[in-house]
Amino acid sequence: MARTPRSRWIEAGLEALARGGPDAVRVETLAADLGVTKGGFYGYFDGRPALLAELLDEWERRCTKEILAQVEAGGGDPAERIRRAGQLTFSPDFHRIDLAVRAWARHDEAVAKRLRRMDNERMEFLRKMFGTFVTDPAEVEARSVLAFTLAIGRHFMAADHPGYTKREAVSLAGEYLLRP
Template sequence: MGTTRTPRASWIEQGLRALATGGPDAVRIENLAQSLGVTKGGFYGYFRNRDALLTEMLDTWEYEVSDGIIEQVDRAGGDARARLERLFLLVAEAADGPVRGITADLAVRAWARHDAGVAERLRRVDNRRMDYLRSLFSEFCTDTDEVEVRCLLAVTVRIGNHFHAADDGIRSRADVMATIRKRLLS
């Protein structure tokens, strides 16, 4: 009877979890193997070394938070407002996910401050996100300045919401976020 190998995707996902909780230095083969409940020998069946894993983690993150989510939104069809609603919903649902979640996104952003290659990849992802938002907002908003404002607001609310610690006054954070979505789509 053969040994069942831990899937490649599990190593990548666990690596992204480690990145999200402790930064790139927390992505250690031995620690990942322990978290997965396997020996580190299985790692080398998929990856040459730690750097190869880090590259595949970033490849996975980049695809999932840009083209992967765009494909998912577009596949369901609808007009621009319907696709934006779906995008906002998918992003909210993935809030704590290991790949699409905001924690992984913030970890990549922190890493990018110290690594030029990661910074370039982050720039590419952010540009892809902004281009997609521009394409959608432009379908119902003809003012190019307004389109740019809506795109920047959508992205900065997504990122900044997780740093905002103040109370939301008489409304819940969920209510405030719903109002923001409604205004962006008006």
């Protein structure tokens, strides 16, 4: 019988995390979701805490490191790079995981520390990009904060946007921030 690959455990863990937070990441549940016994899990992980740490590593790699590398490799002017970073980072799949990590960080200082480090890396990217066409440091900071807040917070807005869809309103706000 073939062993369930480590990557499938991680994918199932990320899906459980996105769906229900860290409490939903249970070895028995993941095994049932994968249609396997939990014995194979212990060939890869020393227990649930090890899997949770691995999930955070994978979130960090996928949702920040790889995306920033793709943005840099894709080139373009700074506004294009900011747009691309936002589209990639906050795509529906990645955004669900990101929101779950943010909720988790509210109750776990180690997760909060890691989230802070990743958010700082994302903010540094925005500051660098905005700094190429905005000269006032206060405006660079303001635009960076607003762009980052828009990317995270747009999913929490329940307001109507008369004459616009939510997507159109968010796009207008983003384009406003990217004006020279």
